Amino acid sequence: MARGSTITPTSSRPAPRRPWLTHLPIHVALLMTAGLVLLPYYLMVVTSLKPVREVFTDPFTWIPSRLAWENYVDAWNHAPFGRYFVNSMIISASETAGVLVTSALAGYAFARMRFVGREVLFTLFLGTLMVPGEVQLVPNYITIVRLGWLNSYSALIVPWLASVFGIFLMRQFFAGIPQELQDAATMDGASHWTFLWRVVVPLSTPAFITVALLTFLGSWNALTWPLIVTTTPEMRPVMVGLLSFSGEWGTQPRLLMAAATFSVLPVLVLFFALQRYFIQGIARAGLKF
C-alpha cells in the first residue's frame, strides 16, 4: 500500500538511523488507534456473516461458528437492491462523465483563452462555493417539480453535471502546461479544440482521475438531494434505499450489516485501487466535493 503514495510521510529533519525498537511506542500507539478506527468495519462484516442466533449474545461473539452467507442473499432480496445499484451506477457514471467534460472545457477556457469577462465569470463561479448547498435545496426542488422531473434520472443527474471544484482543479492543472506546446500546435494550424483534446487532455491524466474519483464518490454517497427528489423505490439510489431498509429491518442487524457492506463495497474497492489519487486530491484541494 505504501507503494505509489505521492505524499510519503517524510520527516523534514534529517533523522539519524535508530534501532527499530525505539519506535515501538509509536507503533503500538498507532496500531491501537488504527484498530479502534477500523473496529466498526469489523463489526459490520462479522455481524453480516453471523447466523441468527449469534447476533444477540452475551458475551459478544467475536468469531461466528460458521459464515452465514445467506444473510447477503436475504438482505438483497428483502428490498430491490438490484434496482438501487443500477440506479446508483447510472447516476454516478453519468455525473462523473458530465463533470469531466464540462470541467475540462470551462477549465481550458479559463486557463488558456482570452475573452471579455473572464475574471468576472471565474470569480462568480468561485463565489458560489461560499454559499452552503442547502440554500439551493428549496429552489432547485421547485425547479424540478416545475420541469416535471420528480422521480426521474434527470432530476438526479442534471443539476450535478457541472462542478465549480472540477473547473477550478482543471484550470489550475491546464495553466501549468507550457505555452511553447500551444505555440507549436498553433503553428501547425491546430485550433483550441484540437489542442485541448490532443495535447492537454492526454497530459492531464492525474487531474482527470482526481476529479472523476471525487465526483463518483460524492455522487455514490450523496443522500439529501436524492432523498428529496425520489418518492418511488424504482428511482432510489443505494443510499436512499439503505435509509428505508434500515427503517424496515432495523431489528435485524445481520441484514442491515450485510446491506451496509455491499453498499460501501464499490467505493472502497475504488479507493484501495486508486488511493493515492484520492489522498492527493483531498490534500491538494481540501475541499469537500
Added chain:
Amino acid sequence: MAAQDRTDRVLQGAPSRPRRLRRLSENAEAYLFILPAALVLAVFNLFPILYAFFVSLLRWNLIDPVRTFVGLGNYAELLQDPRFLSALANTTYFSVASVAVGLPLALVFAVLLNRTLTGMSWYRTAFFVPYVTSLAAAAMVWHWLYHPDQFGLLNYLIGKLGVSPQRWLLDPGQAMPAVVAVAIWSGLGRDIVIFLAGLQSITAEYYEAAQIDGANRWQVFRYVTLPLLSPTTYFLLVIGMIGAFKVFVLPLFLTQGGPLGRTFTVVYSLYQQGFQYFRMGYAAAQAYALFAVIFIITMLQRRILTGRVHYDT
C-alpha cells in the same frame, strides 16, 4: 504574454479588420467552451441563490397556486420558533464539540505519522477509510455499535472495564456526544491528510536553526511547527465549522433528531419543514438563516485569527 499584451494595447486604437474579427471569434469560441458548465451552474447554482431569498418571503406549499407574500414574516417566525432555536443550539454544540476535539486529535496523529518509518502510510490509509465510506452506511454500523443493552459491542467493551451498560443514543445527555464521536471518526482522516501536507511544506532550515539554538522537542513543536502550520490549522478550522453546521445525515440515521429533540439540527429542521410539511417559504428562510450563521462565524474566525496566522514568506 507580456509582449502580446503590449502589441494589443498599441493596436487597440485602430484594430485592423481581420484582427478584430479574430478576437471576436476567440471570444465566441471561449464562451462556447464555458457554455455547458455555465448553463448548469446558472440554473442550479446561481439563480437558486437569489430565488431562495425570494421564496423565503412567501408563504407557499407548492401545491396550492396561491403564494402569499409575507415579507420578513418567516424570519420573524424563526426567531420565535422553539424547535428551530433548539436546533440551532444543538447544531452549535455539535459543531464546536466536533471541531474542538477532532482538530487537535488530527494534529496529534499527523505529527506521529510525519516520519519515515515503515507502516506509516498503512496507518494513514486506515485513518482515511472512514472519510470515503458513506455516512449513511457508517451511521447504520455505529447505530448497532451503540446498541443500548449488553448486546451492543460498545457496552460489551466497557463492561470489560467494569462500567455498566449505557443507553447511548437513547439517553438525552449522551446522544449528542455519541453523534459527535461518529463525526470525528468520519472526518479524522481528511484532517490528518491535510495536516500532513502542511507539515511537509515546512522547510528543514527552521528545524535546523531551532536545533542549533538548543531547543528541545516540545519547544520545536510549540515555537516552530505550530506557528508555521497555522495557515493549515486556520483553513481546517474554517472548513470544519462550515461542514459541521450542515450536519444532517448522522442524526437522520442515528437518532431521527431525538431523544427529546436533543440531536435535531438546523438542516434536519429545513428538511422537515420543506420536504415533509412542504412549507417552502419557511424552509428557504431557514436555509438563509443557516447561510447567515455560517457567514458570521467564518467572518468572526477571520477577525479573531488572521492576526495569529503566520504565513511563511
